[in-house]
Structures are given as C-alpha cells and as structure tokens.
Amino acid sequence: MTHRIAFPLFCSLLGVIGMAQPPTELAPTNPGFDEGVQGWALVKPENASHDAAIGRTAAGSVKLSAEDQFHPYVAQSIRDLHGGAAYTLSVWARGVPGGQAEVALKIEYYNAAGENTRGQYSNAITLDSDQWQQITLEAVADPDTNRAALLLRLMSAGEAWFDDVTFAMTKEPAPVTTNPVRVAVEAGQATTVRADVRLRDAWDGQQPQAAISNADGAVIPGATAEAVAGENGLVKVTAEAPALPAGDYLLKLTFGPNSGTLKLFACELRKPANLTDSGTLLVGGEPFFPIGVYHVSQSEYQMLAEHGFNAVQGGNPTALEDFGKLLDEGLRTGIMIDVPFYTGGKVAANLPNSLEKIAAFRDHPAVLNWKIIDEPDLRPDVIDEVAGAYRAMRAADDAHPVLLTIASPSHFPYCVNFCDMLQVDPYPLPRNPLTQVSDTVRAAKAVLRPWQHLTAVLQCGWVMDRDRPANQPTYDQALCMVHLALINGARGIFWYSMHDPGWDLSKTPLWERIKELNSETARLGQLVITGEPLPPVTVDNNDIQAAAWELDGRTQVLVTNPTPEPRVATFTLLQGVKGCELLRGDGEVEMVGGAVKVSLPGYGCATMGVR
Template sequence: MNKPFLCAALAALTVCGGTGTAAPKIKVQPRMNYFTERDSVATIIVTGKQVPGRAVLDGSDATVTLTRHGNKTYALPLDALKTGDNTLRVRVGDSTYSVRLTRLPHKDNGVQIDYLTGVVRAEGLPVIPSGFYCYSPVQPTLAEEEAVRGMNLISPYQNIGKQPRKERIAYLDRAAQLGMRVNYNLLSIAGGGGGAKAASTDKAKKMELLREEIRALKDHPAILSWYVADEPEGQGISAETLEEIYDIIRAEDPYHPITLVIMSAGPGRHYAASCDIIMADTYPVPNSSASDVIGTIRGLREELQYEKSIWYVPQTFGGAEFWTREPTPAEIRMMTWGAALEGARGFQSFIRHGLNGFPKNQFMWETYAKTCREIQELTPFFEQGTERTPRVASAAKLETRTYTLGKQTVAVLLNPGPETAAYKLVLPDAFNGKAYDLSDNSVREVVNGTIDGVLAPFGVQVLRMFADAAEKQAYAGDNRPVSGSNLLIDPSFEWQYSVSGNVPAAVYGNAGKDRGATYAIDSRVAYHGGHSLRMITPKSGEGASVSFYPLPLQLGKSYIMTVWARASEASINRLKKGEKMRFRLNLGNIASQEFELTDKWTKYELSATYTKAASEARYLNSSITLLTAGTAWFDLLEVVPDMDFSVAQDADDPRSFRVTMNNHIPEGVIRYTLDGAEPTAESTLYTEPVKISDVRVVKARVFGPDGRSYGVTEQQVAAHKALGAGVTYLKPYTKYSGGGDGALTDGRVGALRFADPAWQGFIGNDLEAVIDLGAAVPVERITAQFLHSRGDWIVPPTSVEYLLSSDGTAFESLGVIELGGAKDEPMHKVPVSKENIGKTARYIKVIARGHGKMPAWHSHDDAWLFCDEVIVE
C-alpha cells in the first residue's frame, strides 16, 4: 500500500516522524470510517493519557482546532474536510500521528462504522448485524423464516462469474424487502477461501469482474458490506493481495465496509490493513472448551480496538469433519454472549440451510436467534452506554460487564465453565431494588449494590435495573400512558414480557399476505419511553397488522385514536414518483383512515362516534397496518373517549363520592345533569368534582368549540346504605374476585365488559351472601346488578331472592323474583330490584340462582354469573 498516511491508517501504534524508539501505547484513529454532512463534526479517537496538541491537515499550514468531545474523542469542524480522503497529522507528546479522515456526501444505503464502539450504522440507526452464512441459490423461504426470528443479516456463498447475477439480485431484492442486510460474498473474485471456486485464473480478468460486480450492486439497499476472504492465513492468501483488493473495492465504493474472516486472534494485526470489519470463526466444540471464543475475541479487541469493528462467527454446525457434534444450546448462548462482552458487535453464524440441513440441532438455533435478539435489545447500551467490569466477590470465575445508560444499568454475568457457579456480584454503583433477567423474566433482589446468585454450566444472566420508578413499572407491565384515560394496554411498547424483548405485548398479530412481514419492538427508535413498534412491509398491500384488544365500546360515545409515527427516510426515497408512504388506523368498526407518513415523528389522529350496535360490538378493536412497502415506527398509541368519569370516595365524607369529569376534546366544555335528563347546551357547566351522597345516574356530554355536541356519557354512582358493609359468602366466588369480600358493597359499578375489576364472578356456585349493615336501618329498595355477556359465557340469574333479618339467624323472604331463561341478546346490564319494602333490618341475604349451563341457543358449556354491587336504599 503506497499511502502517505500509512502509519496510522494501518497500524496506529507506529509513530510517524518520531524518534524511532518504542512507540507509546497511543492510538489516533478516525471515529467513523467516513463522515457526511449529517455528522455535526468530524471526530478522532486518541487513546492514552496525553491530550493531543497541534493538528494540521495535509495541504494546509493552518492549525486545526481540536475540541474534547468525550472521554477519548476530539472533534474538528466538518467543514475543514474536503470531499474524499483527508490526512490529519496530530501531535501527541513528542510524536506525530497521521490519521485518514474521509468525508462523503450522504447516501441512503451507506454504512458507517463507529470505531469507538464497534457498532455499525445503517440508514442513520445503530445495527447489531445478526445472521448467518447460507448456500446459493438461497433456499426458498429461508430469508422469511429468519426475518421473523429477528435475524437481520444474510451472507450466501456464491460463485460469481458462473452463477447468473439475476439470482444474486433476486435474494438481494428479497432481503431489502424484509429489512435484512447482506454481507456480500466476493470470495470467488476477491481473496478467496471458504471453498469458493475462482471465477478466473487470470488476475486482471478477475479484478475486472470484481469492479463490475461492485459497480452493479453498490447502490442496492440490501448491501451492508463486502466479504473478501475466508481464513486467509490457512489458505495461503497474502496480506498484500488483500490490501490490493481492499483498495480496488474502496475506490469503487467507499460507502460500504470490507470484511474478512480469520481463525484466531494472532493474524489480526497482519490482515488489519485489508478490512474494516474483522471476523473470527473460532469453532471449539467439542475439541476444546467453548470458552476459547472469549479469548479469541479478547485478543482481537486488545490488538485492534478503535481500529476495526470486530464480529464473531458462531459455531452452529458439527457432526462432520473434525467436529463430532454441534454445540449445545447453553454453549452457543455462552459463546455468543461471551463474544459480545469482549466487544463483538456483529454475528454471522456458520451455517444455515433451512429445515434440518444446517444446523441439525434446531433447539440450538432457536437459542442462537434468541441470544441475538437479547443483544439487539441492548443496542443503545452498546452504542451510548458506559461499560465497566464489576467485581465478583466470590471464588466463581465469571465474565462480567455492566452497561449504564441514563437511569438504567444492565449487568451481564457469564459462566464460561462446565460446572455450576455460585456468585456474589458487586456493582460499580450502589443500587437497591429489583434486577430483571432478560432471558427468563425472573427477578433478583439487589441489596447495597450486591447480587447473589447461581449460574448453571455455561450459563448467562442478563439483568436489567432501573433507577427510575416509572421506567421500571413500564418494563414490568404497568402502563405508562400520557393520558390516564387511555384504554390501551402498554401504549408505548415498554412491557418486556417476552424473554427476548422482541414481540409487543397486548396485541394480536395478523401476518398479512407476505409471510416475511414483521412487527417487533425496537429499542433504537422511540418517541415516548424507550421503545417503539417497528413494522416492515415487504410488498405494498401485503404487510402485517397489529390489533389492540380488548377495549369497551359504549353506544353514543365518541372516541379519539392517536399515534405518533415516522417512516425510514430510505423507504420514502425508494418510492416511485407519485407514491406515498401510507398506513391505516382502524378504530374498531367505528371508522378507519389512511395517513401519509414522513420521516419525522408526527402525531396522527382519528375520531368517530359509535352510533349503531352490532351483534357483538362490545370491544373497540383498534389496529395499525403499514400499507406501503418499507419500514415505519409507531409509538404512544392512545384511544380515549371524548370524556370519562372517575369516581372516588369523598375525602371528608366516606359515605359520599366525588365525580371527576375528564374532557379529551381540545377547547371543549362539559355540561351535566343529575336528574337523568339528557345534557343540553344549557345544562350545568362542569368546573369541579361533583359530590354525590345518594344513588343516582350522572349524565354528561362534551360540547366542542365548533358547536358540535358529542355522545352522552353516563355513570351510576351508588352512595347507598350498605356502602362499606361486611359481606359473608355462603358460597364462594370464583376467579373474578371484584376486589375481594367487600366487592358487593364497595360502591364500584362495573362497566360493560367482564374484565372490569368491579365484577365478581361465580361458576359452579350460585351467589349466596349475607350483608351486615352494622345496625338496623330502614330498607326501602334493594337492587343487585348482573351482567349479560353471551360471548363471554356470562348470563344473568334465573331468579333472585332478598331476605331480611335483625339477628343474622332468622331471615324473612321478600319473595322470589323470577327472571327465566337468558335470551340471545347483545351485552347489557340486568338490574334486579325489590321496591317499596318498608322494613327495618340489619342483615340482608341475597340468593341469585345461576343457569349452571349456557342456554341451548348458545352451547352447553358452564355459565358464569357476574354481579358488581348490591345497592341498598
């Protein structure tokens, strides 16, 4: 290589213009393999304790100002760089170091490497490439199968010059549709190895084929990198040959990094000038310890950190040649995570051929894919977090790291040995609370920054800790909505119920016509919280959709659905002239609307009034569908009614309630009535919570600034004589507790959905309970409220009987109220009242006889009986 800046570009330990003595342990490197106008500054990495001094760009005598930009990084103005390669000479101590800084115009499919972290960036986002080698032509459906597992990288073997390019373009096109990237195999026309058959023995002809292939494909959106050599140290491929190939490819396409694979850490320095990403394919199982992988990646990191991005080639094969078996799932997880702890920021396993070709151990492959999803979930921590090594205060020989980002810390513990290891881990920072295991959802207590635990042979634990209570609650499944009236569960996709952190909670997924369409939570992109929902539609009109369920519908009410969304810039740029990036919001069977996406976070809104009943229109089944081919993110999805009530006991009068009315129509006002009349524009204006001290129905509606009146919202408030009274159950309730033994007298009235926590359920038992009023009081009316919800196997009782007593022993019946068999009707409430009682009593017995079995018009399954309150007036 004949480059004036050879010393730092190839071996940053070499001193240019120095005294010729042993070089200090200093590296001066570019932060990125290239910079664009979207980088605010150009940045260099300077290791060691000395601060860089005078810096000059070749071709100029003017000193360039370097500004500290982080722990090891220093920035210079981007405008100081011309387009193309620039040589910056930096004085550090008594020596001068030369570093190549490249500036290029932005390109949608360009890939940058952050050498500080080893993370690559594609389409402006950090990516942990996770995938596999495979054969060519690519097996049908292989890419689709792996895209839905979370794999984002594919690297087929191919013989360029002998196989038609159209085959390669076909799998590239499909990869791009699926959101996957390709480490493009050039072995047959580049460095070789890997069983590649050379396209020609004529070097000049082969190099021309190489140039032609790069020119033909460099703008393809699926290209991530160019793969030039497989185990060159074992194939007799010289570093000089690969350096020449590197120069040829880089001259044709400076936007995509060049990769090669070596077998061990030793040749890393020798081949460093031949690549931007160096991969290691250590395959130890079963001939040596699986932990050998850790030493290999550690050796590469110690030698090439800040110079190269390091990837690992996991061993997902065996049972042939020198390998008598494949790794176990525990070994593959340990090796993959072990490489990640040592700085590997990409994974391309050898080898995948679908079905039971390679690998044969499908459980191991599932474990590999799950491990990759765990690592992808922590992408922000690897890119932006602070990495430290915590202390292990025990005899256990573990590999450990912590990564802190904001108010979250992730601790990774790895047992590299075949024996169980008990441990005591001491975190770098004091912390008390819970640590959530990303791998199995278990929880560990952290006391004074110390975690005690046990690791199985080759075990790995990934523990996530939250210093912020709201973030912890969201992660553990507690909603984190902006609006307390949001009807949706997990609206900003924070709930990590899935052990891999990949699948959104509380949704139904519809795969769509294209089986490669995906939906997953994404830790790299968010409008609210730390995640968003990423959807990838391979072909327009054939994408997946997600539905959010269940939500209650009330006739006459209006609902507002909002979501924040953005599309990837590259997806928009790939649209044909006149096309727009579109998605659909569906507000159940009320309304749906299509919207145009941009590449900026934008709030979209859909509102409608539910004006007609359907046979089972009990739930607001909202959904999102990405209609156009491409990638988009969605966050903070909310569905709120035009208004709602909240009812709470009065702080000063526990026998009364305060009704708070919440308006969700901007600039709208609420008017209400307490006498059962429909609210009008002349009804009482709501200004503060309303006190209710008896049993009545509150009706309210919103009047918008445009004069529109919305649907009537009504709420029964039950401040009755039995409020807070003790209840003794002669037959127990089942599963649906309503809150416990006081559910029938707590004043809470259930909504029209069985999941409302106010409902108490009985199956196999009738409702038989005695209410103790505490003292003898006049009783005029008793009303018990039941639910009819045929779709949920819930029907009202066949009969209800109320009995009174002064001593709790002798009861007088007020007569049996016969309801008969349940009818085939839509969901509704069934109040059962006894009027004009005119008696005094302390105890009231309620007996409601259930159906036992569902009526013949439904099925013969067991029937539920649901009651929310027994109201005594």
C-alpha cells in the first residue's frame, strides 16, 4: 500500500508565465529566492521561511522545517503548458550534517476546468549534509493540460533548504496525443469511444481515419471516427468500434500524415462462484464479512485471530511448498488469506508463478481471493498488464474473486472492469475530514456492478513521530470510519498497517481497543451482509450519515457523526416511523412527530431500532 498525502488544488497560485517557442525552458517567478518567497505559496507558513544567509549560487533560499509529520511545502503555478509534452522540474537542496530530512518534488497537472488530472512525485532524497545536491523529476502532461503546480516538499521531520529552481519542456508533444490513453470496452458489443485529442500542429478540419488492431497486429475491420473542434485547442473525437473479443487492442487515429494510438481493453466480467448477486463474499458457501489487516507475518496469525481479525493480506513466497504452509497456517488459525501476486511490484513477470499457485491451491479453504496488484493507477509501468492478468486468473479459477486496490477515485470507472473485488484506501488523517472515507466508498459503489465486492481499507496508522503515532485514529474516529464505509456500500474492512518501518500496531494506543473495535465491526458487518437494505434514509443535517437494513423482521439504522463537534439531526424512513430505541452506541434518540431525533457527540456512532 502506497502512502499518500492529499493536497489542495492550486487554482490561484502566483507565478503565471507565458511559454515561448522554440525555447523550452520556463523560468518560474523568483527561482533562486533572491526576492524572498515572492511568487511561492507556503504550506504551512510557520514551517516555511526565506533564509537570506544560505544560498547555493547567491545568498537566499527557502527553508522548510518540521518537528512532526506535517510535511510542509512551497508551491508555484506555471501556465500555458502544452498537453502531451514532457516537463522536468529541477531544484538544488541541502540539509544539515548528520540530518535525516527527506525531501521530494511533485508536479501536478491541471486542465482548463481546474481539474487536477495527474500528480507525480520524485523519489524521496535524504539530506544528511550541508552539501547541495540536485533533484529532478520528469512527468508527461495529459493532452488537456494547460497548467502545472510545482511543489518542493519536506517529507519528514528535520530541516531542508531549496534553491535554484528550473522548469523546462524536455520532450515535445507527440504529433497526436489522446486523453484518455486507455479505455475499457465490453467484449462482444459494438462500442462508442470518445477522446480529447491534442494535435501538435493546428487542425485543418480534416476528418481522422480510424483503425483497430489486436495484440498480434492484425487489423479488425469496421472502425470509424469523426472529429469536431473543442475548447482550448483540443479536437474531440468520437470513434465507433466493432464488437471485439476479450483482449488488448490499439485504436489508431490518423490525421493527415500524423497518427496516435489509444489503448482498448475489451473486458468480459462474470461473477465468480464465491460472490453473491449483491457482492457479499462466500466462504464455505456462507456469507463472510472480512476484517483484515496489511503487512503481517505468518507467525502473527494466531494473535490476530485472538484479537478479532479473520483475514490478512498474506505473503507470496515463490516456492509452492512455502506458499502451501502459509495457507495451512491460515486454515489452522481461522485467518482467510488475501493472496497478493505482485512481488516486486510486477504483474506480467509474476504471472506464470501466480497461475501455478492458482492451479495448485484453488481448492484450499484458506484462500479468500487472488490479488493482481496494489494501486496500479499509481504504477504506469504495469497498469496495462492488469487486463491480461485478470483474464488469465479468472480462466484458471472460476470460484475465487480477483482483487485490485485502487487509490484514485478518478480511476475507478476504468479499473472496475478488471476485478471482481475492489479495495479502496482513503486515508484522511491527520489533515482531511473523515468524510473522505464516505466520499471514496460512494464513488466506488457508483461504478461497480451489483455483484462486485467492495472493501474499504482504513488507516490504523503507519508513522511514528517521537514515540507516538502520527497518523493513527482514536478509537472513536476508527469506529466512525467503519460506519461511514458500511453506510455507503462497503462489505468488508481492512486496516493499514500492522507493520511498516518503525511501526508496530501492537505497540500503539489503538491496539488496546482493537479487539473491541473488531467486535463492533463484526456485529455491523453481519447486519450489512445478512440484512435487507432499505431505501435511503432522509436526514435533515448534511453532517450526519445514516442507512437502514431489515434483519429478522426488525429495522435497524446505522448513524454516525463524522465531525469533531456534537450534532443533532432528525431522520425519516420511506415506510414511516412509529417508534425508536437506541440499541447500541453514543448519543440520545427520541421521537419528534413522525421522525427520529438523534443527538450524537463528535465522531459518535449509534445503532437504532426503528418500528
């Protein structure tokens, strides 16, 4: 699981410049910090300052410092970029002798609508001396890009100085570039494909030629395309693709002497035997609500089971004998195994070994699912291998679902075409509201087929700061996140992480109540997977979230307040309300006319019985 930090959009940053051609270098405003921090936005200001005494080529630099994990940064916006071009951000940085400050660069691309379409980090660099070293990052802009935000960021506690920033186009756009670059289509059905196209040369109005070829290069007849002028110099293309068998294809769009390609992946989804029509996992033919955790060792399975976990993301030893022992330990301890097949961050390279394991162990009772990879949306080197891996794994096993974990909601509509189970991993703390969980789960649920399973991966922390957790929720926050996930459609909960560098969950405050948390989660999970969901609950306070199920002839409503302050709301059900009682949790409930009035403390949760 990749650690990610969410950033605000930079719609009004200073530093607007024009781009002249043929020169490719773009001079940011005040690149050497000779004029203080003019032209740069500071986040947060108390952790960023101008240092007039220290500089690389002349006195003056920007200093970032932090005693915690806030990760301050400075940023500037550059306008009038060319979509499809590659740009390189470069800066010089230094630390202090013996220091361990980690720094990184980031380029965020935006389109004319202000949407952040792409963000890319450099590798983190540790600054352990006062010698200046250069850091660079190259990132290709999307075809509709017209602006970028440049971020210089401190990734850890410590001190770092930045100076002499440059930003340049290092590769011109291809003659024809498309957005999106890949599209999923349903196998066996003719499909309309729409794309924004950026032409390096001005469009003369000539209509494009379209051709589709398969993985062997053979042309599939029947493709056509039409183009119209769009905004901001884009050409809007509508292509008609014939029915395609499941497989990988290229759609070639030719404008005069130039052409570009768009990748087509024809998907053929079908429900595996171990999922119900409503997306509930089946284990031994019975409904199963997973409560799992990442980054565990095989020796901890027994301890985890004793603390209320029933699943883990397991290991992936290459040898079949060792892999079998891992599954056997899961069976012995009652732990189901989410099997990760992405050792080394690879997909296609691992596929022969993955298929060998599926063939050998698809009947093992401890297998919960097969996982292609974690967050392929953040791995451009392997994302195009996912579709083929899904087809191969499903062909090898028609019972166990195949899983993807996806980080960015913008990638949900594409990626859900190549998995039976989807994990989403919203991590709001320490800076974002807990509703990041509900927003992410709701976005995923909206594009999943009814039978596809959805699990929310929630944060239990992974960063220590001076012997205390830096991003661990309190018990109340953790339980609130569980409620937010289930209210909005999740049918499983995993936690990140048991272990990370310098991190051991069992030695943190939340572990003291983890058994209690898992017990509550199991109770809620049983309601979700065995109850009958009722029509949406009408709530008069947008801060409060609620959903209702009927179980054993009784209506139960889950309700939560994801804000830190107390909230009061009234809610009604479509079938009406005659009475209510608090079955479990915080706050107070009472009948007010034909509605239920509920008062909840900050991060409060409740289960109510309604008749």
